Amino acid sequence: MNKSPQVNVLYTREQIEATVQRLADEITHDYSKKKPILIGILKGSFMFLADLVRYLDFPLEIEFIRIASYGKNKKTSGKITAVQGIRTEIKNRHVLVVEDIIDSGLSVNYVLEALRRKKPASLKVCCLLDKMSRREITVPIDYVGSPVPDKFLVGYGLDWAEQYRNLPDLCYLEDEKP
Ligand code: IMP
Ligand code: MG
Numbered sequence: 001m002n003k004s005p006q007v008n009v010l011y012t013r014e015q016i017e018a019t020v021q022r023l024a025d026e027i028t029h030d031y032s033k034k035k036p037i038l039i040g041i042l043k044g045s046f047m048f049l050a051d052l053v054r055y056l057d058f059p060l061e062i063e064f065i066r067i068a069s070y071g072k073n074k075k076t077s078g079k080i081t082a083v084q085g086i087r088t089e090i091k092n093r094h095v096l097v098v099e100d101i102i103d104s105g106l107s108v109n110y111v112l113e114a115l116r117r118k119k120p121a122s123l124k125v126c127c128l129l130d131k132m133s134r135r136e137i138t139v140p141i142d143y144v145g146s147p148v149p150d151k152f153l154v155g156y157g158l159d160w161a162e163q164y165r166n167l168p169d170l171c172y173l174e175d176e177k178p
Contacts, residue, residue: 044101090118104135105137
């Protein structure tokens, strides 16, 4: 029988909120006069982006790109597919990609390559969580929320097999015993 894995809190909602506010301050400093386009990578970034933009009190636009790579596994398949792109013209615009977590780096690299071809005026990355010990490819990250250990995380938008996205705290799943 499948037992549900144990869910433990890594960062509370209050800790996440403080991190999001700090990122918003940095982004405000750099973008308040630039009318940027923030592009969230679905689905994982939906909660982070929604909270982040509430602290950004200047003109901006919001878009989403949807990619898929994980399926039901806890490791990236390495194969990224664009499920839904953006229609808005980003040529000569300041673009900030908003991601929940960067792990191998393959997903954000895929998105950056696709966006770069559209010739934005600038292209930067903001991620809430950085699982840097697992990086397979170097990606520039301009705004980093918190480093995270090499554990499988869920909550605050992150899922395991589409479950747990709605948890308000950032949690990790206890490793299953063999
Ligand atoms: P990467 O391509 O390996 O960098 O993986 C990035 C994507 O995988 C993120 O956008 C997340 O949606 C997902 N991901 C990476 N690590 C985790 C995790 O610990 N829990 C849930 N999703 C994750
Ligand atoms: Mg994601």
